[in-house]
Amino acid sequence: MESESVKTYRVAFGxxxxxxxxxxxxxxxxxxxxxxxxxxxxxxxxxxxxMAPAFSLTDLNGRKINLAxxxxxxxxxxxxxxxxxxxxxxxxxxxxxQERYRDQGLVVIGxxxxxxxxxxxxxxxxxxMNYAVAMGDQRIGELYGxxxxxxxxxxxGRDGHIYAKHTGATDISxxxxxxxxxxxxxxNSGVAELRPVGGTRPQERIELGDPAEIDSEVPxxxxxxxxxxxxxxxxxxxxxxxxxxxxxxxxxRCRQIDRACNISRRVAxxxxxxxxxxxx
Amino acid sequence: MKNSLCKVWLAFCATVLAALAAAVxxxxxxxxxxxxxxxxxxxxxxxxxxxxxAALAHITPGYHIxxxxxxxxxxxxxxxxxxxPSPLSVETxxxxxxxxxxxxxxxxxxxxxxxxxxxGALLRVARDATPGAYTLKGKFSYQACNDHACLPPRSxxxxxxxxxxxRRTPLKTxxxxxxxxxxxxxxxxxxx
Numbered sequence: 001m002e003s004e005s006v007k008t009y010r011v012a013f014g015x016x017x018x019x020x021x022x023x024x025x026x027x028x029x030x031x032x033x034x035x036x037x038x039x040x041x042x043x044x045x046x047x048x049x050x051m052a053p054a055f056s057l058t059d060l061n062g063r064k065i066n067l068a069x070x071x072x073x074x075x076x077x078x079x080x081x082x083x084x085x086x087x088x089x090x091x092x093x094x095x096x097x098q099e100r101y102r103d104q105g106l107v108v109i110g111x112x113x114x115x116x117x118x119x120x121x122x123x124x125x126x127x128x129m130n131y132a133v134a135m136g137d138q139r140i141g142e143l144y145g146x147x148x149x150x151x152x153x154x155x156x157g158r159d160g161h162i163y164a165k166h167t168g169a170t171d172i173s174x175x176x177x178x179x180x181x182x183x184x185x186x187x188n189s190g191v192a193e194l195r196p197v198g199g200t201r202p203q204e205r206i207e208l209g210d211p212a213e214i215d216s217e218v219p220x221x222x223x224x225x226x227x228x229x230x231x232x233x234x235x236x237x238x239x240x241x242x243x244x245x246x247x248x249x250x251x252x253r254c255r256q257i258d259r260a261c262n263i264s265r266r267v268a269x270x271x272x273x274x275x276x277x278x279x280x
Numbered sequence: 281m282k283n284s285l286c287k288v289w290l291a292f293c294a295t296v297l298a299a300l301a302a303a304v305x306x307x308x309x310x311x312x313x314x315x316x317x318x319x320x321x322x323x324x325x326x327x328x329x330x331x332x333x334a335a336l337a338h339i340t341p342g343y344h345i346x347x348x349x350x351x352x353x354x355x356x357x358x359x360x361x362x363x364x365p366s367p368l369s370v371e372t373x374x375x376x377x378x379x380x381x382x383x384x385x386x387x388x389x390x391x392x393x394x395x396x397x398x399x400g401a402l403l404r405v406a407r408d409a410t411p412g413a414y415t416l417k418g419k420f421s422y423q424a425c426n427d428h429a430c431l432p433p434r435s436x437x438x439x440x441x442x443x444x445x446x447r448r449t450p451l452k453t454x455x456x457x458x459x460x461x462x463x464x465x466x467x468x469x470x471x472x
Contacts, residue, residue, distance in 0.1 A: 081430070081432075082354050083354055083355060083356045083423060083430070083433070084425070084429075084430040085355070085383065085385040085386050085390070085425060085430065086384075086385040086425065086428050086429055086430060087430070088354075088385070089384075089385040089386075113432065115433075119354070123354075148311070148431070149429035149430065149431060150429060150430045150431075150432075151429070167429055168428035168429035169384065169385050169428045169429070244340065244341070244342040244343070244426065245426065245428075245429060262427070262428050263342065263426065263428070
């Protein structure tokens, strides 16, 4: 028969082991797994022709979605949620795009970041969604660089590379232009004239519009009235301001990485107006 | 003695495990766009009486959070939930009306909170309450968006400490500028 003190020490020892285990797991996750996932995601969302991270999910109808199986097709990957108004705005457009370009090789995949599946099923029926929707989680979000704001939509080319990332509600015509360009490309050669995500090289752009804004060192802002020294000063100024879109970046960095962000574009344009005032 | 020591140790372990689990589960990247603090209408409360308290939320400019009674079913409401440990009970929680605003992503105007928000609550103290400091724990839940994107729902822990004092102890009113603006917090009996 065990004495009372032996029992007490056993319980204490067990609890201590449990704490050490959880502490260990916490630090392994924080300092090893999460940084590794984010490094992988950073690699995937910056630099030349980043590969779309592979994932496998089960959709609402129980079918497997393997991104690898879609190689050779253009994939529109939409992170969204039912409680997100801007996401809802985009979805009827995605339904139309899927219908219009399915035969040419467009696959739309929705990844819901809702906590429970019921509202997603209701929404799926109500919006007559004609593409696969699966439940997402933090892991897949981190795989794609950390999904901070919703909606976040990636366009993946036939060659499996990410060509565009849009955070926030984006006009459906923007997606359509990009999709048409990507559909026209060959699966092996990629799309040389498209700007890979995170790249700022003007010759690899996907945007349409005013060339002075597209080719600008601050994308979306026409800097043609500034001399090189002023451009440098202006960029420094934008580096001191933080974007409120949820990206945790400076205005300059957000402009360079997420050209679709309306907030950093508006702030950068307002700053340019202020910057130009003294010299007028 | 040893048994009670063991229970304390187990409680400590459970708390540490829960805290760590919460830390692991918490989203690492989402920015905090709402800051919440609590204020009390007096430095104490007598047994059998009520005390007004409030949660003051500051919402980062450019963002909004949904009304407690959102315009549309799918929107996540703003909510302040408080546990009410004996001898305290939460009699009512009062939310302000949101501001009707039109956003690019919605055909309808939505009722939202922007800037500074005050949510009031009325606490009642049991007649037989023993004087002392009582801590109430709760959470302030919200889901924020700006005009083109949304952030995941968040719950911020909110705690406040209420001093129950003897019936003859004089009370000092606090934060009257805040509580004079709050409507709907009048108790059925005499208020503080």
